Amino acid sequence: MSDEAMYKIPTIDLSVPSLLALAQLGVFAAFTYWGSVDASGVEYLFPVITGMAGLALFLSVPHARMIATFGLPAAMCVLSVVLDDPEMIFWAVFMLIMVGGIAYLPAMALNDEALGLDEEAMKNRLGPLWVLFALFTMFMFGTIDGALEGEFLDEDSDGTEIVTELDSDQQTIAQAGLAIGLIGVVVFLMTGVMGMEVGPMRPWHGGALASGALFLTMYLWMSTDSANFEPIPDIGMILAISGILTLVPCAAYEGSES
Template structure:
């Protein structure tokens, strides 16, 4: 297919670029699956709008449609805003969803691969892409890990409450679950500090590479998956799929951007 084509067929090889693209698409499939499961039999018009926006946005990225990132973010922001705000009449929920879910989560999924891979053709200098990529990845790794684990890590009454859209579920937990939540936060923060030190700080930490820090932070997702399945919040297979998508997208993107950059620097010298 020519470079001027409005879309490109999905890659089928096993390069970093291809694996990250499929992991990116996997994010959209998983969020659609979870939403369908949570609203099974009770999905209204606003939920259908959001579900459709998720799937279309994922396909736009996978097929590399022209202007896919801008179209995708508009779908994820304008679509849910209209569906929740106008149809549901709940503007507070709209604002909360935009700030704490749609913008950070879908912005991360859409833009991290684009920043890390030259194939996406972002019109930014490499230094600017590096700064944005490091900041976005670091903030997201810490933000989502802390947000998902802070309440669990600080509970002391043997119960953990989770708000699932229109209901609250209470789980019985033990000290192991609390300690694993604390360990997850520790892994994320440690990995991000290594990532920042080796990228923006220019520090040599005993041979550690930027992607090593990302891998340490991403391991928190695997720990969370086991922990949540242990007390029954999520099935293990679903948590492992989430952890796999996170690991592939974050680690391979960091590996591609920073290893490739160093290779280019060595060749120029």
């Protein structure tokens, strides 16, 4: 891409870079859908921004990562004032972590020259960010609450909290999911960040295990007949997040052609 180019049409195939780009787009597509449901007036600002951010990242628009990472939380802070909803500022902090991981992890894994970092510096930053992102997603999607508290917390379009109780069998599944996810984080830390040999395990195996935790959580959301569970966007989001969790270590430590 030349310095003057404002965007780049990505190649769509089964390569790791292409799948990572599609995973990024999928996450923002889900955010856009969720934000547009029951929205009115100024509330449409959120889905418009998420949609534009997703397309900007997908088309490799210059500075898209920085704009998406900081622009979306900033917009949420503005909306919190306009809508008189202080809680939105709290969620803006979480969006900073979420969007930052989605925007920067693939670029770091692919050693994007635009970041201005050498390969060693890139991996030194990628490891902690991946761990933070993995733990955050397990918290965000209810893996941790389901395992420790035996319940899922959610909100409806009016901001009313919805508590979904898990029975003992379901909580056991949630605990198994959390254990699998934490094992995945440990595997990634040992094989990727610390460079240790752990049998045949590779860093991307840690990503696969963390993804497995999210899929178990999704199964529980489905089995509890949660009113807020919507199969297409929710499953799409889990698939996209799992793609990032698994493909980022694969690209960073095995090569983007693997």
